[in-house]
Amino acid sequence: MQSKDRINDFVVQIATxxxxxxxxxxxxxxxxxxxxGIPVIGKNxxxxxxxxxxTWYEIRVTGEGYLARSSKVxxxxxxxxxxxxxxxxxxxxxxxxxxxxxxxxxxxESRPDISVLPVPLSKMxxxxxxxxxxxxxxxxxxxxxxxxxxxxIDRDVVRQLLSETFTDKPDLVESNMQAFELGYDYTQxxxxxxxxxxxxxxxxxxxxxxxxGNTAAALGCVxxxxxxxxxxxxxxxxxxxxxxxxFCKQLRQNPETGEQNYCIIxxxxxxxxxxxxxxxxxxxxxAFTSTSGPGVSLMSEFLxxxxxxxxxxxxxxxxxxxxxxxxxxxxxxxxxxxxxxASHGDTRHVLLFPANPEExxxxxxxxxxxxxxxxxxxxxxxxxxxGMNDWPCPELTWDDSYRPDRGKVYSARELSEMxxxxxxxxxxxxxxxxxxxxxxxxxxxxxxRGSGHxxxxxxxxxxxEYLEVVDRLRRKFDTxxxxxxxxxxxxxxxxxxxxxxxxxxxGAVHETRSKLAAEGVQTDYMRIRAFPFSKxxxxxxxxxxxxxxxxxxxxxxxxxxxxxxxxxxxDKLIPILSYGGMPIACEDIYEPLLKKITQGKAx
Amino acid sequence: MSFxxxxxxxxxxxxxxxxxxxxxxEGAMSTLCxxxxxxxxxxxxxQAYFELEIxxxxxxxxxxxxxxxxxxxxxxRPAHGFNSVHGRMPSIVTGANAANRDLHxxxxxxxxxxLSIGLGQFCHAIRRNVNMxxxxxNNGVYGLTKGQFSASTDIGSTARKGxxxxxxxxxxxxxxxxxxxCTFVARGFSGDKQSLVPLLKAAIQHPGFALxxxxxxxxxxxxxxxxxxxxxxxxxxERTTVYADFIPSxxxxxxxxxxxxxxxxxxxxxxxxxRKVDDDYNxxxxxxxxxxxxxxxxQGEIVTGLLYMDEEAQDLHAMNNTPNTPLNAxxxxxxxxxxxxxAALQKAWR
Numbered sequence: 039m040q041s042k043d044r045i046n047d048f049v050v051q052i053a054t055x056x057x058x059x060x061x062x063x064x065x066x067x068x069x070x071x072x073x074x075g076i077p078v079i080g081k082n083x084x085x086x087x088x089x090x091x092x093t094w095y096e097i098r099v100t101g102e103g104y105l106a107r108s109s110k111v112x113x114x115x116x117x118x119x120x121x122x123x124x125x126x127x128x129x130x131x132x133x134x135x136x137x138x139x140x141x142x143x144x145x146x147e148s149r150p151d152i153s154v155l156p157v158p159l160s161k162m163x164x165x166x167x168x169x170x171x172x173x174x175x176x177x178x179x180x181x182x183x184x185x186x187x188x189x190x191i192d193r194d195v196v197r198q199l200l201s202e203t204f205t206d207k208p209d210l211v212e213s214n215m216q217a218f219e220l221g222y223d224y225t226q227x228x229x230x231x232x233x234x235x236x237x238x239x240x241x242x243x244x245x246x247x248x249x250x251g252n253t254a255a256a257l258g259c260v261x262x263x264x265x266x267x268x269x270x271x272x273x274x275x276x277x278x279x280x281x282x283x284x285f286c287k288q289l290r291q292n293p294e295t296g297e298q299n300y301c302i303i304x305x306x307x308x309x310x311x312x313x314x315x316x317x318x319x320x321x322x323x324x325a326f327t328s329t330s331g332p333g334v335s336l337m338s339e340f341l342x343x344x345x346x347x348x349x350x351x352x353x354x355x356x357x358x359x360x361x362x363x364x365x366x367x368x369x370x371x372x373x374x375x376x377x378x379x380a381s382h383g384d385t386r387h388v389l390l391f392p393a394n395p396e397e398x399x400x401x402x403x404x405x406x407x408x409x410x411x412x413x414x415x416x417x418x419x420x421x422x423x424x425g426m427n428d429w430p431c432p433e434l435t436w437d438d439s440y441r442p443d444r445g446k447v448y449s450a451r452e453l454s455e456m457x458x459x460x461x462x463x464x465x466x467x468x469x470x471x472x473x474x475x476x477x478x479x480x481x482x483x484x485x486x487r488g489s490g491h492x493x494x495x496x497x498x499x500x501x502x503e504y505l506e507v508v509d510r511l512r513r514k515f516d517t518x519x520x521x522x523x524x525x526x527x528x529x530x531x532x533x534x535x536x537x538x539x540x541x542x543x544x545g546a547v548h549e550t551r552s553k554l555a556a557e558g559v560q561t562d563y564m565r566i567r568a569f570p571f572s573k574x575x576x577x578x579x580x581x582x583x584x585x586x587x588x589x590x591x592x593x594x595x596x597x598x599x600x601x602x603x604x605x606x607x608x609d610k611l612i613p614i615l616s617y618g619g620m621p622i623a624c625e626d627i628y629e630p631l632l633k634k635i636t637q638g639k640a641x
Numbered sequence: 642m643s644f645x646x647x648x649x650x651x652x653x654x655x656x657x658x659x660x661x662x663x664x665x666x667e668g669a670m671s672t673l674c675x676x677x678x679x680x681x682x683x684x685x686x687x688q689a690y691f692e693l694e695i696x697x698x699x700x701x702x703x704x705x706x707x708x709x710x711x712x713x714x715x716x717x718r719p720a721h722g723f724n725s726v727h728g729r730m731p732s733i734v735t736g737a738n739a740a741n742r743d744l745h746x747x748x749x750x751x752x753x754x755x756l757s758i759g760l761g762q763f764c765h766a767i768r769r770n771v772n773m774x775x776x777x778x779n780n781g782v783y784g785l786t787k788g789q790f791s792a793s794t795d796i797g798s799t800a801r802k803g804x805x806x807x808x809x810x811x812x813x814x815x816x817x818x819x820x821x822x823c824t825f826v827a828r829g830f831s832g833d834k835q836s837l838v839p840l841l842k843a844a845i846q847h848p849g850f851a852l853x854x855x856x857x858x859x860x861x862x863x864x865x866x867x868x869x870x871x872x873x874x875x876x877x878x879e880r881t882t883v884y885a886d887f888i889p890s891x892x893x894x895x896x897x898x899x900x901x902x903x904x905x906x907x908x909x910x911x912x913x914x915x916r917k918v919d920d921d922y923n924x925x926x927x928x929x930x931x932x933x934x935x936x937x938x939x940q941g942e943i944v945t946g947l948l949y950m951d952e953e954a955q956d957l958h959a960m961n962n963t964p965n966t967p968l969n970a971x972x973x974x975x976x977x978x979x980x981x982x983x984a985a986l987q988k989a990w991r
Binding site for chain 2: 073246247249260261262263264265266288290292296300302303305306307309310312313314316319320321322323325339343433434435437438440441442474475476478480482484485486487497
């Protein structure tokens, strides 16, 4: 049973049909709460479809500032008759269900433990607006009004947001406000307002923005100075290149001549997309591509080539649920192993694991610097949850003294002063060689090849010459471990038990740890932010006898990597896994973890 | 193949306007079979760049996988080369060209690399009108894997061993290219260097995607009686429509010496002179060119020469409105918008 007043701590879920324009209404609702200074997250659960299938939007109001979804629904706005039964079933006891009462439904009255509020949304909108599309859209705004009355959203904030959305269309501000008032006034008149679940303004969101990871990563690419983006559309990574294009148009186009200081190429497939990025990077541009799991499979051949020929490259893998086509609109972290060892032969890649949009931004920049520094592909492993959902983040910051690190590249002048240049000499002993760019100087020329080559770049099938190159590549990977972002570590010195996780699990793990701490169970914490594992990752792991590894895939892929690459014995790594495609929630971790800690104690 | 190191003797050799001799355009010793058509093409490529007076290090040479794709090692030693993966050379060149529009790009491929595994990339690079020379060294056979039919093998052509007869229709790169809007389409024969060098020169200077399909007999696996890509068969069946030559902007055209010459002026003022052999042929009409090539093909002839061109089409850079300065040479200050713009941008996300 819930306590009476639940201020700034509840979930509103809206069940609609995709293609009905509800997403702007849902964003309006979430943004209004955000503008009231209250931490809020929005998660969109949408189908791989354009129109007509069920879709849900979860708004979690969380005064505590938790970042994970909740698995409980306090207020359900059931706008889709197809899913009435399941929407009714998932409301918590004492919760609320709102539905379009234009057509009363007796079956929705079957749960005496919740309050059902029928609001004649269609009827009201049909009376007030003309045109089928307008009526559907206004119905969405009307349910925003209903919720606003119930949880006390400030109407002025709503008006302000609408006027920002429709800057050039004041008529639309008025008609949207009219729809909002229809829902708002009806609710105030007919029901007891506000609910026990309601908002009280806070000041927790100043200097914060609401942004999705794909937008933030795209902005990172702009700020890293990337000029060539080649890609093939695939959910959930498409919006990354879309955003890159939008920002480039805004920030990189000469307003007078229309000249564009960038080139975006929509390729014919993922093979070509990465080939183009590779060609551009070989030629000295900062180039990248973005994709999801199926694209990584297709790109593996080129990833191997880039690894072996040592060409800088940035790849974003916005992970979705696999295997194969899998569930394109559901999230997972199931490409970890595929990405780490993408391509045949002894191949290994540097991976970065951002946990939120803010990290997507700066890790995108780091990825380009690391790619140039290490002359190898850097794969930024985000996921659908980070990439496509809006997250509250501290404002992004930028240091104007930043200069791209282009790594070891000989200039024409340096080449002219040299007797001979050879491509794969480990001059500095760190496994990273000096490269040259095509066209710079005749002395810099060499033929780059995916076939066996010696340290001079020449073709070889000689064992010793081959070993010299592949063993140096292995050493270069050790150098990478010193350069990649360090883990986030929180220790209390009180615990022998640690939770290790990565990426978008962070919010749910953080919430779990708070909940455990409240129960008197202390846990230490490490969030890994890159592969290969740095020294501090290895050292942390050595300190604990029981390590819970939380990740979003079936096969405990991070755990495998910790075994093989960090030398941690399997018996102390306990997997906690969530892989149904929904973003991980605290309850996915809390119960299993508590059970296993207890078991450990009993044994 | 030979293991003898190439002598580097330049004394007494003629020099081009850059003061370079033909040796400066050569590469390593070929490791292909003696008599391979591909080596003749490499020699023609060397000649063409030498005569065009292009600095060899300002060329980027890219290839895929196969016998033909080995050849960038054998020409233009001072040029950067990229021997990539099978069938993917077009995407590498597309990206490279996007990054630096100032280099000359030559992609070398074969019929396996271009018409089987790489058919998609071949077609799409054409659609983008990437400014490059695409040399398709076409021998109608898989050489490195020892003699399988390729996608350009003609119906009825026989395998050297085992007596297999190809029954599948071939993919004709020339017709395919015209069909996809290729802006320069030509076919040559490795055994006819006289015609090949001018075709290469015109193709190199063409400001867009130039396909040069070169029939290049495989002496080891496809030069026998019964093959339609043998030296003998090609010599007997070749029918040249339009001879092309490239004329630098500084040289006048002595039209009185050459009859029936049409010239096409390129953006930089240089010209391509076309000398028609067949009055009926119109290399500016894609439909008519296609019909002609097909027609003569049905009669067992291999149509060669400059087959189609369109000098007006926009290339990749024009379509993307990129600046004249190559993207890889833009200063960070032109690319990175800075802290103030980032702050302004974020107002939209509050």
